[in-house]
Amino acid sequence: MTTLIVDSACDLPKSLIEKAHIRLLPATIIYDKQSIQDQRDPETTIEIYASGALGKGHSSETAPTSAREIERILQALIDAGETDLVIQTVNRVRSPTYENAVEAVSRITKRHTNKALSVRLQDSRTIFTGQAVLAAHTIALINKGVSGTKLRRVIDLLSSKVHAYQVPKDVYYLRARARKKGDNSISWLGAVLGRMLQISPIVLALDDQTFPVTKIRGFNRAAETLFKHTIEQVNKGLLSPFVGVSYAGNPKELNTLPGFVELKRAVKAKKYQLIVSPMSLSGGVNLGPGTLSVAFATEPYQW
CATH class of the missing domain: 3.40.50.10170 (Rossmann fold)
Known part of the structure; x- marks a missing residue:
């Protein structure tokens, strides 16, 4: 075995x-x-x-x-x-x-x-x-x-076809962590404005690359956008029957985010399996408490 x-x-x-x-x-x-x-x-x-x-x-x-x-x-x-x-x-x-x-x-x-x-x-x-x-x-x-x-x-x-999305709750935290690793891709001004305007990026990790796909005003709206997007991909059909969701906090809080209950229904309707867990502490340290992550496998596509 x-x-x-x-x-x-x-x-x-x-x-x-x-x-x-x-x-x-x-x-x-x-x-x-x-x-x-x-x-x-x-x-x-x-x-x-x-x-x-x-x-x-x-x-x-x-x-x-x-x-x-x-x-x-x-x-x-x-x-x-x-x-x-x-x-x-x-x-x-x-x-x-x-x-x-x-x-x-x-x-x-x-x-x-x-x-x-x-x-x-x-x-x-x-x-x-x-x-x-x-x-x-x-x-x-x-x-x-x-x-x-x-x-x-x-x-x-x-x-190479697993799409792993993250929605950090605090762009300023994300910038501070990135700078510790020598990554200056998030500017100081961008981080400050992001916090003031409550801008939440949706970031995709795919085939060894990580990059933002969009920015949404408000964490809850960004989470809802990602859940709705995932439902669309689920309904189209995935390459694996598993959908992963993690949260850098208590996963029970996911039920308060708009779109999560609908995602659970969509996954069940397709007879797929939803895997829910607390985000790893490594993830929490690098992306910040409150970060949401969602993943599924499908052929590469344009957001």
Whole structure:
């Protein structure tokens, strides 16, 4: 049986992770001089968002899973009898996790040359809810008996077609985080005006690229626009039956956003599956509390 391993930036609910026996590569979250490993525990995640520790006026950072830690996790799985491992990471442009995994896999495979062992590493080419869609699709294929080269080929093809959208709640926060990483694409003036005018961008991550597709005045209106857009794509038909939604806060608050209830109905009517979870703490640190993310897989199109 193939074992799927994802990093903790993948916005899957804990219940699905446990049911599908998915293993985690936990990132380290550093905030207010504290550090924890993100194990995607919903109660802990929601508590940290509710505390305001990731908000303005607080210092927060993320650190990817190191090569040595990934190697330790893989070795523990092998020691437990696992011989077919598939690792999917957040896209390599956004995080060094993939490169750390390359190093770890190299050491592991050299150590076990005489063993019937398969370790496949995949760059998901996506982030957050996009990773969730890809992981859920992977598990569905594994449950149907798909494995090896065929599994990798199907998922590699799908990964370039996963559309992962984000609606940050605070453009000023987003600019401050981007500047820490040397990204000056959001100007100071643009961030200030964005906050004053309550402008919310809708940002798309697709095939290792991230770019804004539109700007809407008001977070709730932007969320409604994204939900309506997703409903249109759902009704047209998707390449995967999974739609991911995450929120950098308590997911119960999604029910107060216009368009979310209608999205749930549309997904159910198509007999697709809606995957809802708190956004990873890595996502919250980089995009800000209150950020909404929605993902689905379809052929590339113009917004």
